[in-house]
Amino acid sequence: MKNFLKGVMILLFVLLIFWAGYTVGTNRMDQEDFGDSAVFYAEILEIDGRSMLVSGLKENDVNYRGEFSFQVTADTKIEWHHTDIALTELMPGxxxxxxxxxxxxxxxxxQIQDVSRISLLDDVNPQRDKAEISSVKNYYMNAEELGKTEQSLPCLTLLDKENFVFSYDVLSSYIPMGTYEITDGELIATDKEKGSRYVFEVVDENTLKFIQEKSADVSLTEENAGAVITDGALFERKQV
Structure with a gap:
């Protein structure tokens, strides 16, 4: 009887060792298969400050097809095409x-914890395109020899890819503004209210040359109150 009980105990002990080894091996295999992090794909639904609500895509495992929310922290890396971007460049959709x-x-x-990386998958980044389109370019007339301050110099401002403001007379209450186009090496700015056109030769990216014979009158209210624009006057781009 004692030998029988001794045999049962030995068998139970062997089974216990086998079960422990199997459990450790299974856990180790799970860690090797899945690593320490998980990745899934989603569509952005809402962004509220640093909180984000997303909806898992159908391409995911069934466990990642619902709605999830998480916090974007200072340690969360945000990228687009392997380039770091800001949280403000992400948007719903x-x-x-x-x-x-x-x-x-x-x-x-x-609720998802510890989000380490967010990668924008779309081919285009509308926020970057918007920033590029809305970049302002100021072209001031080169009149250093006149000793005029920059504020009193004629200035052509390109607000984006189609809109302009042309300030050349500090005493005038009217400032031409409208749309412009670049064709055949010339920048043609058309005032939306009076229909007046102001034409410049595009010398290079940073330099425009005024063409007087193709442009509307740009004479000053008082000649001594500013810099007179003459034919061939150069307008040079200044960084804003």
Whole structure:
């Protein structure tokens, strides 16, 4: 009887060792298969400060097809085409991949912890295109020999890719503004209210040359109150 009980105990001990080894091996295999982080794909639904609400795409595993929310921290890397971008460049409707290493709190929406990376997957980045389109370019007339301050010099301002403001007479209450186009090496600015045209030869990216015979009158209210624009006057771009 004692030998029988001794044999049972030995068998139970062997089974216990086998089960422990199997459990450790399984856990180790899970870690090797999945690593310390998970990645899934989603569409941005809302961005509120540093909080983001997303909806998992159908391409994901079934566990990542619902709605999720998470916090973007200072340690969260945000990128587009392997280039770092700001959180402000993300917007609802964009598709992203989300890498996280924390847990997922079962709530609605599910709460994701420790998001380490957000990658914008879309081919275009509208926020960057918008910033490029809305960049302002100021071209001041080169009149250093006249000793005039920059504020009193004629200035052609290109507000974006189609709108302009042309300030050349500090005493005039009217400032021409409208749309412009560049064709055949010339920049043609058309005032939207009076229909007046102001034409410049595009010398290079930073230099325009005024063409008087193709342009409307640009005489000053008082000649001594500013710099007179003459034919061939150069307008040079100044960084804003």
């Amino acid at each position: 964009q598709h992203i991949s989300i890498t996280f290493s924390g847990g997922v709190q079962e709530s609605y929406p599910a």
